[in-house]
Amino acid sequence: MRLRQLQLPLPSSATSSLCAALPRSWRPRPLRFIRTLTSPPSPSRSLSLCSRSFCSDSTSRPFAEPSVGAPGESSKRAPLKPGLYLVGTPIGNLEDITLRALRVLKSANIILSEDTRHSGKLLHHYDIKTPLLSYHKFNEHQREQTVLKRLKQGEIVALISDAGTPGISDPGMDLAKSCVEENIPVIPIPGPSALVAALSASGLSTEEFTFVGFLPKHSGARKERLLISANEAKTQIFYVPPHKLHQFLEEASTIFSESRQ
Incomplete structure (x- = not known):
């Protein structure tokens, strides 16, 4: 089975060249860094997993705190x-x-x-x-x-x-x-969404997909739901707790065909 790591792309050199061509007063302030987004492995080409823990060190403060309202704006x-x-x-x-x-x-x-x-x-x-x-x-x-x-x-x-x-x-x-x-x-x-973030960086088809969410706790019901997903060609998105990821991969690998692993 192939395990895939999802990462958000860094700014391209073309973007840097464009910024360099702008007048200094127009240039955006440079970011100090861009954090990488990772998603758990996928057991098939049409199967995308989402875990709730994408980034670590979330309490660090590399940027200045954004203000809720700039001076003079709150009254407007x-x-x-x-x-x-x-x-x-x-x-x-x-x-x-x-x-x-x-x-x-x-x-x-x-x-x-x-x-x-x-x-x-x-x-x-x-x-x-x-x-x-x-x-x-x-x-x-x-x-x-x-x-x-x-x-x-x-x-x-x-x-x-x-x-x-x-x-x-x-x-x-x-x-x-x-x-x-x-x-x-x-x-x-509107704000962050784990399923959209993982799907956008997965390389899987985004034209049509099914959000399954968390699978049933009981093994029988879980197998029935995986069988339904195995018969669909579109991308499937599951939420899997980290401690159940190994179990999910084992169950999915026995149900999904070789072409989707």
């Missing part, structure tokens, strides 16, 4: 409207967050977090003081009515997961659905 910006904000957060490197996401997190009345200890590192890194409230798969149904009540009272509620986009193999889908049914605004704040 309209206040955020009440509603549920689904905020994408970094998938490994704390610098992979948008300025809009930082503004929402700083302006919210409360932040719903999958793991408050994990999210606390992100908020501390950007000096965000907004209170955190745990919201994960074991308590999301108990929390829902309390959160809906706060939203109906006109609060700004931000929902984040440990990494990536809330609601995509993470808590948030049911809450967003309830808000839509209750006519409460749901505002997505």
Whole structure:
């Protein structure tokens, strides 16, 4: 079986030449470095794996902290409207967050977090003081009515997961659905996505693909799902926990044909 390492391309020499040709006042400030993105191995040419841990050393601060708003701009910006904000957060490197996401997190009345200890590192890194409230798969149904009540009272509620986009193999889908049914605004704040990042750098076909996500825990149901994927020609994307990667490769290699390994 071939194991593939995915890496984001570095800037080309053509880009450097173009920057050199520009007037000095127009040139962008050079980045000190560009971090490499890696993805776990793939058992077939049409099979792409995504792990949640792409980059290490995420707490380093090689760049100056981005400000949520430049001087003089805050007065020109309209206040955020009440509603549920689904905020994408970094998938490994704390610098992979948008300025809009930082503004929402700083302006919210409360932040719903999958793991408050994990999210606390992100908020501390950007000096965000907004209170955190745990919201994960074991308590999301108990929390829902309390959160809906706060939203109906006109609060700004931000929902984040440990990494990536809330609601995509993470808590948030049911809450967003309830808000839509209750006519409460749901505002997505785009950000990092593990599946898109891995797929874009995989070299596999991106014209059509299936996002499978996490496989069932029981071996029988897992085998049934892999059989379905083996019969499809398009790219398949799975989420696999690091400690189950070896098991996944063994099971997939017995089901997928030699041409796809």
